[in-house]
Amino acid sequence: MIGTNVPRKEGIPKVTGAALYIDDMVFDELLHGATIRSTVPHGTLVDVHFEGDLPWDEFVVVRASDVPGDNVVTMIESDQPFLADGRIMHAGEAVVLIAHADKDLVARARKHVRLEITPLEPVLSIADSVAKKATLYAKDNAFKRFLVEKGSTKDAFKADGLTIVEGEYTTGAQEQLYIEPNGMVAIASEKEGVTIWGSLQCPYYVHKALVPLFGLGADNVRIVQATTGGGFGGKEEFPSIIAGHAALLSWKAGGKPVKLIYDRAEDMWVTTKRHPSITRHKTAIDAKGKLVAMEVDFRIDGGAYATLSSVVLSRGTIHACGPYACPNQRITAAAMATNHPPHGAFRGFGAPQSIFGLERHLDRCAAAVGLTPDEFRRRNLLKPGQTTATHQVIEEKIDLPAMLDLALKRSDWAKKREAFEVENAKEGARIKRGIGLASFFHGSGFTGSGEVYLASVVGVRARQGGTIEILASSTEIGQGTNTIFAQIASEALNIPYEWIQIANPDTANVPDSGPTVASRTCMVVGKLVERGCRQLVDALRKGGFLAGDGYDAKQFARACDAYIFRHGKLEATTTYTPPPGVEWDEKRYRGSAYAAYGWAVYVAEVSVDMLTWEARVEHFTAVQDIGKVIHPVLAAGQVEGGVTQGIGFALYEDVVWRDGSMINNQMTNYIIPTAADVPPIDVVFHEVPFAHGPSGAKGVGELPMDGPAPAILNAIEHATGLSITSLPAAPEVIMAAALKNAAEATHG
Amino acid sequence: MADPKPANANKAAGPKTKAVKAATSGSSKSKAKPSATATGKIPMTLSVNGKSLKVEAFPMARLLDVLRESLDLTGTKEGCGEGECGACSVFMDGRLVNSCLVPVLQATTAKIVTIEGVADGNKLQPIQETFITEGGAQCGICTPGMILAAIALLKKHPQPTDAQIREGLSGNLCRCTGYMKIFDSVRVAAERALANEGASTP
Structure with a gap:
């Protein structure tokens, strides 16, 4: 069962159009909601004017003063209001909510609510935030700072005979661009409590935010996931706000259902994006090509409120020195407040940013010491028993040099590298070709003690006839949660896949198995599913309902029936416990940052048109160790999807800002890869089972997002000699680099 | 998978909400009461x-x-x-x-x-089956449009080349799959059609 390509659990409704996404659900007496937002990035709210020839008395109108409980989005900090009252911190910030039964009327009316705002000086870059152009958060505008230190870089830099390489690397915002925009429906009243249906990744995050918003008991708030059309982190924290808004409208409307669906422009304007970043490196390399000291400064633009920036920063920080052995490492990091809409979770969660900086920088280091990119990495890749920047001793049985060799072989690296160099040197070649690589890792699960604090719970319930229901809040958002949970349960119980059902995430029916984020669903929650199933079998054995060592599905079914007849029900509940040896020192930021990592070597082959300056990825090789692969087709789908988002991050996806707003907030001018843009992707799994994952599996979701951008830009440098250090490498960026190079050549 | 009806809450004090009507196909739908702007409908x-x-x-x-x-x-x-x-x-x-x-x-x-x-009652078309077996559908939101685009493509090119598949599907965006498994779904459907000569797509 494990390692086979069983059909996706919810496949049929998805291919027939029967699957119900939030905008497909029908509710009686439905009202349509809309959100009135600030268009200025920083200011003071003076007044709200309801204008135009509209029947305003028919509308439900909600302002901050209508909030029954705390007007605070409960997350890590409590600085963000559901509705702004007084100070406006970003363009797109919600101020007023309106609802009416007539959808067309709502669309007209939203244009006639005028917010009177006195503008204040905005802070719209990391540099301006550091320079305290205005004070937005605490004394220094930093939501969070980290220091990770191993050895002493200061002392190490003093040694003789070292090559020192410095560099600065920047990445822009990136939009998740799930094809289904965000949306929620709420039914809320004092009498009946709050119920939410919606497109979301983390039912219990929404639950946690709505309980204080209404001052209700936990049992009076219920969150139900609708079929969700993609998330990628974009439906991790923001849905709490939409759910709160829909519920506030419904509450004011006396419990009538209120639907709040964002159109694409609104979704792209106001919801979270990947944090823009700046990474600075200073690296010392000895005569043997070994890394002696690495100093990294990593900064991200957190936007206007704290939201998840501290944890995004944490992951980016921990991944900033990559899977390389180096005795002296020092990483300083800061998440800075600006007046951008809060940046948030997006596949990779800070790691794609810091890994981009590192992997671009290492190519420059390799060149500085006269080594090829592959040879330089081979000399420095982590081996079992060595330590990461956080002093974590690698106990996984990894063989990164072997993975590197595999990637080089599959991509025909050496031959192509040489052939491209010969071709590129020819006079007047319009198309130049290059090949580049990146080696990297990605921690599975929450960072440090995160999983211990989460204490995720999974339930396994047997029914008459031996069918099994898995109860978890982990959501199916396309990645295959339902399918792999059913495979894990089928394997652990030794019963058919078809007998396993996955309960729909509904906080009134499923326990909190934690959020669907951080590449944790398979490894962490999947392990709980496996353990819960084993407990169930133990209960059957201990009660004498199953005898002997083996059993078949029929015997299992009979045993379940007999148990349920005797005891009324058969259920098992399991709670997370960390694998042995996982210890984390939060104060010093040291120890086992993650119980396990995914490891990877990616190779990109590109062509650059020297007339149009357009770069294309022609072929991609993705070699990774994600432990045992539960479902090869789904796992490859995760890698291919992640690589393609990485190609977008590398070459196309450019959030253009003006006055604190994204101005290309349309699919027409925010460009993601199409079917015509993607290269063949060779996906190779180097399977090293992880002792504490279900059947040896680790996480897969985020890893493939980390490597493509640096591999592609390394390949562009190989093709053209142009060292691009910012993302995306759009044609105008490549052209600018070429012109700069030409100018320097003339003056040099 | 989503069931808009409240599930049987296993928590005693679960919220009681108004029953919600499922949008099953064929059910009649209640509409918002017509307002002044409804005039002009024909x-x-x-x-x-x-x-x-x-x-x-x-x-x-x-x-x-x-x-x-x-x-x-x-x-x-x-x-x-x-x-x-x-x-x-x-x-x-x-x-x-x-x-x-x-x-x-x-x-x-x-x-x-x-x-x-597209499906003939409960019988899926081959292209619908291959979107399940080959991994062409992940979150599923682009899938209906993608399947229709694939049908259009296969009508035009029953045995499409890779370039024809890419071009034929380039008007439909997918953010989950990276398109590889969608290409596989189309290829396998075309192979099956060739194997069962005479099978038709709508």
Whole structure:
């Protein structure tokens, strides 16, 4: 069962159009909601004017003063209001909510609510935030700072005979661009409590935010996931706000259902994006090509409120020195407040940013010491028993040099590298070709003690006839949660896949198995599913309902029936416990940052048109160790999807800002890869089972997002000699680099 | 998978909410009470999935909205509302169109086919099966439009080359799969069609 390509659990409704996404659900007496937002990035709210020839008395109108409980989005900090009252911190910030039964009327009316705002000086870059152009958060505008230190870089830099390489690397915002925009429906009243249906990744995050918003008991708030059309982190924290808004409208409307669906422009304007970043490196390399000291400064633009920036920063920080052995490492990091809409979770969660900086920088280091990119990495890749920047001793049985060799072989690296160099040197070649690589890792699960604090719970319930229901809040958002949970349960119980059902995430029916984020669903929650199933079998054995060592599905079914007849029900509940040896020192930021990592070597082959300056990825090789692969087709789908988002991050996806707003907030001018843009992707799994994952599996979701951008830009440098250090490498960026190079050549 | 009806809460003090009607196909849909802006709607007849259906709509209403809101055909999705993503693809007289860009009046004389009209009752078309077996559907939101685009492609090129597949599907965006498994789904469907010579696609 494990390692086979069983059909996706919810496949049929998805291919027939029967699957119900939030905008497909029908509710009686439905009202349509809309959100009135600030268009200025920083200011003071003076007044709200309801204008135009509209029947305003028919509308439900909600302002901050209508909030029954705390007007605070409960997350890590409590600085963000559901509705702004007084100070406006970003363009797109919600101020007023309106609802009416007539959808067309709502669309007209939203244009006639005028917010009177006195503008204040905005802070719209990391540099301006550091320079305290205005004070937005605490004394220094930093939501969070980290220091990770191993050895002493200061002392190490003093040694003789070292090559020192410095560099600065920047990445822009990136939009998740799930094809289904965000949306929620709420039914809320004092009498009946709050119920939410919606497109979301983390039912219990929404639950946690709505309980204080209404001052209700936990049992009076219920969150139900609708079929969700993609998330990628974009439906991790923001849905709490939409759910709160829909519920506030419904509450004011006396419990009538209120639907709040964002159109694409609104979704792209106001919801979270990947944090823009700046990474600075200073690296010392000895005569043997070994890394002696690495100093990294990593900064991200957190936007206007704290939201998840501290944890995004944490992951980016921990991944900033990559899977390389180096005795002296020092990483300083800061998440800075600006007046951008809060940046948030997006596949990779800070790691794609810091890994981009590192992997671009290492190519420059390799060149500085006269080594090829592959040879330089081979000399420095982590081996079992060595330590990461956080002093974590690698106990996984990894063989990164072997993975590197595999990637080089599959991509025909050496031959192509040489052939491209010969071709590129020819006079007047319009198309130049290059090949580049990146080696990297990605921690599975929450960072440090995160999983211990989460204490995720999974339930396994047997029914008459031996069918099994898995109860978890982990959501199916396309990645295959339902399918792999059913495979894990089928394997652990030794019963058919078809007998396993996955309960729909509904906080009134499923326990909190934690959020669907951080590449944790398979490894962490999947392990709980496996353990819960084993407990169930133990209960059957201990009660004498199953005898002997083996059993078949029929015997299992009979045993379940007999148990349920005797005891009324058969259920098992399991709670997370960390694998042995996982210890984390939060104060010093040291120890086992993650119980396990995914490891990877990616190779990109590109062509650059020297007339149009357009770069294309022609072929991609993705070699990774994600432990045992539960479902090869789904796992490859995760890698291919992640690589393609990485190609977008590398070459196309450019959030253009003006006055604190994204101005290309349309699919027409925010460009993601199409079917015509993607290269063949060779996906190779180097399977090293992880002792504490279900059947040896680790996480897969985020890893493939980390490597493509640096591999592609390394390949562009190989093709053209142009060292691009910012993302995306759009044609105008490549052209600018070429012109700069030409100018320097003339003056040099 | 989603069930809009409240599940049987196993927590005693679970919230009690009004029962919600499921949007199962064929169920009649309650609509918002007509307001002053509803004047100007005109009665018209649409031919959808082989059925002749009467609706009242603004002449310039988007075909997408009429299908979804008046006819309960919610398999057609809205991803962008400006003809970029292809999630709202439907067939009009055998031609693939973005229903978010078609005024309904323009569709009254056409034979419209939506994703709901692809399967033959409970029997899936081969391309629907391969989207499941080959991993072409992940989150599923682009899938209805993508399947219709694949059908259009296979009609034009029953044995498509890789380049034809890429071009044929380039008007439909997918953010989950990286397209590889969608290409596989189309290839395998084409291979099966070749193996069962004579099998037809709608």
